Amino acid sequence: MVAKTYTVAFEGIDARMVEVQCAITPGIPAFSIVGLPDKAVSEARERVRAALTAMAIALPSKRITVNMSPADMPKEGSHFDLPIALALLAALEIIPQEDAEGTVALGELSLDGTLVPVVGALPAAMAAAHEDRTLLCPQACGAEAAWVDAAKVIAPRSLAEMVRHYTGQSVLSPSTPGEVHSATHSKDLSEVKGQERAKRALEIAAAGRHHLFLVGSPGSGKSMLAARIPGILPPLTPAEALETSMIQSLCGLLDEGGINRERPFCEPHHTASMPAIVGGGRTAKPGQISLAHNGMLFMDEFPEFARTVLETLRQPIETGEVVVARANAHVRYPCRFMLVAAANPCKCGHLFDPAKACARVPICGEDYLGRISGPLMDRFDLRVEVPPVAFTDLDLPEDSESSASVAARVAAARDIQTARFRDRDDLRVNADAEGHILEEIATPDSEGRDLLIKVAERFGLSARGYHRVLRVARTIADLEGSDAVRKPHVAEAVSYRLSLTIEA
Known part of the structure; x- marks a missing residue:
């Protein structure tokens, strides 16, 4: 089965959409990531595996291939962890595949499944709004991304909380924008x-x-x-x-x-x-x-x-x-x-x-x-x-x-x-x-x-x-x-x- 979700690659303050596809096929058990990933992206497979294990989700004894398209674009950063995990969970039919496809995700995973904040949530929200998709990001990034009114922002604390949201067990409310900091000048x-x-x-x-x-x-x-x-x-x-x-x-x-x-x-x-x-x-x-x-x-x-x-x-x-x-x-x-x-x-x-x-x-x-x-x-x-x-x-x-x-x-x-x-x-x-x-x-x-x-x-x-x-x-x-x-x-x-x- 092939499932897909979306994330972004940053080109300055512009965020370019990247399609993340996960395929589970018969063959020698393996978990591979292709599409010009850097070291942080290649290490995502171990963080995703550990996070799923912490949730008592076992990967099947099959070949798991994650492809990031377009393949000729260099992929950098740890914010690819969450879309990889989301596509994999959709391929395992744990969450609805149509919900995953309508989501732009970014976030880093810790080994216990907690979502770690990453940089670039605001331009990612701009890209999600342009594609008319929901943005999924760590809770610490939710207030920042919510400044883009045109984007619906869902910000769970952990991978388990994200699964409960998509399965309807505990639906999360959209994030609200952070505070507006006014200028304070002590030098006159x-x-x-x-x-x-x-x-x-x-x-x-x-x-x-x-x-x-x-x-x-x-x-x-x-x-x-x-x-x-x-x-x-x-x-x-x-x-x-x-x-x-x-x-x-x-x-x-x-x-x-x-x-x-x-x-x-x-x-x-x-x-x-x-x-x-x-x-x-x-x-x-x-x-x-x-x-x-x-x-x-x-x-x-x-x-x-x-x-x-x-x-x-x-x-x-x-x-x-x-x-x-x-x-x-x-x-x-x-x-x-x-x-x-x-x-x-x-x-x-x-x-x-x-x-x-x-x-x-x-x-x-x-x-x-x-x-x-x-x-x-x-x-x-x-x-x-x-x-x-x-x-x-x-x-x-x-x-x-x-x-x-x-x-x-x-x-x-x-x-x-x-x-x-x-x-x-x-x-x-x-x-x-x-x-x-x-x-x-x-x-x-x-x-x-x-x-x-x-x-x-x-x-x-x-x-x-x-x-x-x-x-x-x-x-x-x-x-x-x-x-x-x-x-x-x-x-x-x-x-x-x-x-x-x-x-x-």
Whole structure:
């Protein structure tokens, strides 16, 4: 008898359906799995055998063959255990075969039959809903998968509980979604003394999702400022929360199946490898730039990152997605993030302090920031010097704006952009605009255009730099509630483009 069920193989955040067939035929007793399985899948036969033995179910003295179709797709992971067991139980006529065929299953089996949670339940639920099938997964994954309203999710604790459900002895209720975690920020902008220009740059960057580069001496507050950006970013929209959660699901980062409305904040160390930043490894997992999708990626000590790592950022910054190419897989991940980089002006960090600077000034600064290539530096919309704070300023009372007041202006600017791009699924903020769309929304008035042309000719702005100035000017106008981009908006945008004393 041949029985079949379905599971998924993950290709990025997409889940591809895999048909699992189980055939029991006369012959020498054996239990084999075919279809390009990896070690974890091949070991599934022993876990399934032990789990069935724990339920007092004996396998027949016949040949048992499990085939996974399509056979040319590599199968990886322990989540194939449950569909193999489900197909085998259907072939043994312990559970109805038609119920098994209408189910997409994923889960790992322990030796006593307990179902162990696996990663990827949320994208698997999306695939099940697309095929109009029920999703069967471990109980610990049920709350996560239930966020897909179109999919019915059944989440038993054990293989025995699953059998009782399919035989009608104890029918399980569909799982319900987990909690929605709201953003909680303990770090406030009001704690930052001085640095008004840098705070303004943070507000503009957050409002339009512009990339920001901070340069300053050690201890001037670069990391302190960056750590407070999540507090002024608006919460994720439901669509953005689902996108972000699907990536987090593949990495097993969802807390008890809850969806987080807070925008991601990723902060990799400068010793991180290329696969850790852009994604990769044996199973082509998402990297930090994808985990920061719809959020912020903060790279402190930016010039200290490996040159190859920095250069790989150029294409994802422009396209908003990254393709991880391996011999057996080409996986595409979304990565629309706001890049915030911080760097010292030179190796010792005291380039701007004559009393502490080394004897190689200014060559040391040129060499240090020269580790950042010109094309990569050109992709930063705002470049800001963060000067040291005087000791006398540290004793001043906290009279600067709080994160809540800045966040309100950022949210208002984001609402303007949402209304502006409501008919375009591929555009959400000003940083995404290009081509004729950018011309329509960001063409400045005559005075602003004349100023921008003069600056472009005087300082040799590239075409990319020219358009990025327009995007920033549009965001500044949105913060002021202005329909038109005027000369003051262009002037402020240009000032952030040319504010660094040392250019890479």
